[in-house]
Amino acid sequence: MIPAPFEYARAGSAAEAISLIGQHGDDAKFLAGGHSLLPLMKLRLAQPTVLVDIGRVQDLSYIRDAGDHIAIGALTRHRDVETSAILAEHAPLLKHAASYVGDPQVRHRGTIGGSIAHADPASDLPATTLALGATYVAQGPNGTREIAAADFYRGFLESALNPDELLTEIRVPKMQGAGWSFQKFNRRAQDWAIVGVAAWRRNGDSGVALVNMGSTPILASSVSSALAQGGSIADAAAQAAAEAEPQNDLNASSEYRVHLAKVLVRRALEEAS
Numbered sequence: 252m253i254p255a256p257f258e259y260a261r262a263g264s265a266a267e268a269i270s271l272i273g274q275h276g277d278d279a280k281f282l283a284g285g286h287s288l289l290p291l292m293k294l295r296l297a298q299p300t301v302l303v304d305i306g307r308v309q310d311l312s313y314i315r316d317a318g319d320h321i322a323i324g325a326l327t328r329h330r331d332v333e334t335s336a337i338l339a340e341h342a343p344l345l346k347h348a349a350s351y352v353g354d355p356q357v358r359h360r361g362t363i364g365g366s367i368a369h370a371d372p373a374s375d376l377p378a379t380t381l382a383l384g385a386t387y388v389a390q391g392p393n394g395t396r397e398i399a400a401a402d403f404y405r406g407f408l409e410s411a412l413n414p415d416e417l418l419t420e421i422r423v424p425k426m427q428g429a430g431w432s433f434q435k436f437n438r439r440a441q442d443w444a445i446v447g448v449a450a451w452r453r454n455g456d457s458g459v460a461l462v463n464m465g466s467t468p469i470l471a472s473s474v475s476s477a478l479a480q481g482g483s484i485a486d487a488a489a490q491a492a493a494e495a496e497p498q499n500d501l502n503a504s505s506e507y508r509v510h511l512a513k514v515l516v517r518r519a520l521e522e523a524s
């Protein structure tokens with residue numbers, strides 16, 4: 252449980268962090284809250300030779316009303332998302348989902364940007380921001396670009412971010428009167444989801460995404476299509492796993508995960524109606 256040796260550099264700004272990563276090449280990694288990276292390093296599943304600590308870049312910790320969307324700095328802690336009055340008003344699904352991340356200690360250290368950049372399909376906020384149609388902002392040596400959440404998740408712990416790019420902001424469209432629900436099925440409170448569902452509905456529109464139902468967070472487009480075509484909640488929930496490729500692991504077989512997804516999507520759609 253002791254990490255391989257590494258060098259440590261602390262960045263005071265986003266620009267300095269990108270410059271430091273650029274100096275040290277592909278073996279360097281950003282360190283935000285450390286609550287996903289450090290466990291991997293202790294197991295030696297990750298062995299970066301340099302850590303660029305961005306945990307004190309205060310400029311990237313904010314939640315702002317930006318007109319048609321809410322802008323959230325990547326270094327914003329889960330606890331600040333969970334307690335945000337702005338999110339309570341305009342994106343209550345995200346605020347609520349953040350309250351399900353780990354325990355208070357995890358939520359006080361972990362960051363929304365770290366959770367999204369880590370791209371763990373079992374994490375709660377990647378799927379939730381995917382359901383909400385969020386846009387992520389990345390800054391690299393050649394400037395800034397926007398990446399739709401739907402294009403971001405490429406594989407297990409793999410994202411569209413280049414190694415020298417810093418995720419700086421998450422833009423979440425305002426929900427404007429939509430019904431919403433977050434369902435998380437786990438065996439013990441504070442565990443990762445065996446399966447989770449983030450969903451919202453407004454008139455004929457909806458967004459549904461699944462936690463831990465494949466190698467990436469999954470957008471359950473077939474559920475939304477069924478609803479848009481006038482299908483019942485039962486019809487839509489039957490499509491819950493159409494885009495999923497659930498894995499077998501110690502907690503659940505793939506068949507059990509499919510069953511859970513259908514049950515949880517039905518509950519989520521009922522609650523969001």
Ligand SMILES: Cc1cc2nc3c(=O)[nH]c(=O)nc-3n(C[C@H](O)[C@H](O)[C@H](O)COP(=O)(O)OP(=O)(O)OC[C@H]3O[C@@H](n4cnc5c(N)ncnc54)[C@H](O)[C@@H]3O)c2cc1C
Nearest residue numbers: 281283284285286287288353361362365366368374375418
């Ligand atoms: C005991 C425990 C329980 C947990 N339970 C849950 C849970 O129930 N649900 C859940 O969703 N999560 C859970 N987590 C994970 C937690 O949410 C982490 O905080 C989060 O996944 C990673 O955020 P971080 O800031 O700690 O990132 P770090 O661990 O610092 O970084 C993770 C990865 O992202 C990269 N990175 C970080 N920030 C950026 C950035 N701005 N730009 C580019 N790359 C970046 C790092 O280089 C690293 O590769 C748990 C963690 C622990 C330790």
